[in-house]
Amino acid sequence: MTELAIAADGLRKSYGDKTVLDGVDLAVPEGTIFCLLGPNGAGKTTAVKILSTLISPDPASGPIRVGGHDLATEAQALRAAIGVTGQFSAVDSLITGEENMLLMADLHHLSKREGRQVTARLLERFDLTEAAGKPASTYSGGMKRRLDIAMTLVGNPRIIFLDEPTTGLDPRSRHNMWRIVRELVSDGVTVFLTTQYLEEADELADRIAVLNDGRIAAEGTAEELKRLVPGGHVRLRFTDPASYRSAATALSGASRDDEALTLQLPSDGSQRELRSILDRLDSAGIEADELTVHTPDLDDVFFALTGGAGVPDQPKESVR
Known part of the structure; x- marks a missing residue:
């Protein structure tokens, strides 16, 4: 297994009487990409902050393990196993890209x-x-994001949290980030x-x-989630x-x-149903x-599960 x-x-x-996460269960296999999808205010960033030890969960939470380490008793070892790239860049714009990297190396106690x-x-x-010797203030948004992730990798983490890493990037930069x-x-990182x-x-x-109102509304592969929605x-x-x-x-x-x-x-849209239709025509x-x-x-799944937050794209059809 x-x-x-x-x-x-x-x-x-919870913060006072505001419940942000309400009994969320997560199971993320090693070497995979797990996506927490949801509208603004759903609790995505709060989940990342808890799992990366930036804030504490409520006492009523169950056990949490990240990288094989218990969040409650092995926080320091857990931090050593992870890297975090938040919504806002951690790059220091006043120094060069290389200096940002060397600073991270010092923080990780590398020689x-x-x-x-x-x-x-x-x-x-x-x-x-080529841009390593230039001030980070001269970098484009996509370059800063790449530098941000490079800085995260200095400590060779096996688990990386990427909190909305492509927000504000142009389509080309977003596709580069996906690559x-x-x-x-492919290197075995989760x-x-x-x-x-x-x-x-x-x-x-x-x-x-899919996270909505602090709860997991549904979970599965993209294809499994799409099959939840009629139409x-x-x-x-x-x-x-x-x-x-x-x-x-x-x-x-x-x-x-x-x-x-x-x-x-x-x-x-399953192969079985398509074959049945074509067999009836052939007969x-x-x-x-x-x-x-x-x-x-x-889009359809998101609207069905979150009550319509956001703007949907038009339905897509494939010609066969």
Whole structure:
């Protein structure tokens, strides 16, 4: 069985009469990307702060282990196993990128020689070698984010918390950040990611937990979550009216559009259901001119589980 990098049972946090986390259970396998998805105020950052020992959970919380260390009794060892990149950059803009890295090396008690070796290696890895001697104040948002993560990696953590790491980045910088995250995981690092970007969660995460009002509303792979939401369908378009009428007879129960010569059937988009539809057409000697499959995306899931926070994209269809 895969070991868990993060395990939390009944995570709770309140401020006065405001409950931020209300019994959150987390199980994150080693070497995976786990995404905590939710609207503003859902409790994502609070969860990261607790798991990284920045704040304490409520006493009513159950046991919490990160990197094999108990949060309550082994906080120092836990900190040594993790790295944290918060919503706001920890880069010191008054010094150069290289100086930021060397400062982190000093904080990790590396020797001068080792610190310079690690700094040079990470600056090259994150394509920052040319800019290393320039003040960080001259860096673009994407460069600062890359430097921020490079600084996090100085201590060689096996678990990294990325709290909304691509907020405010342009699309190119966001895609570069996704590449970096994938590379980290390919090296065996576990990534705990929080985001409001549905596309980001869909693109990166091995598992996604949707956090809403301090509780996990649903958890699973992106495909598992999409199957929770109704509305999937298959649409068949015909150019020959006779074929259309024969298909409507063969596919009893399909919604008809006689003007557009299209039929629509409810479907979860699974291979089994598509095969069944095509087999029924083949048995009747009918061939559709176009078949499109609509499956709910994470926008639909997000709206269904969080009550409509944010603005949804249009449903996506794939042509087959």
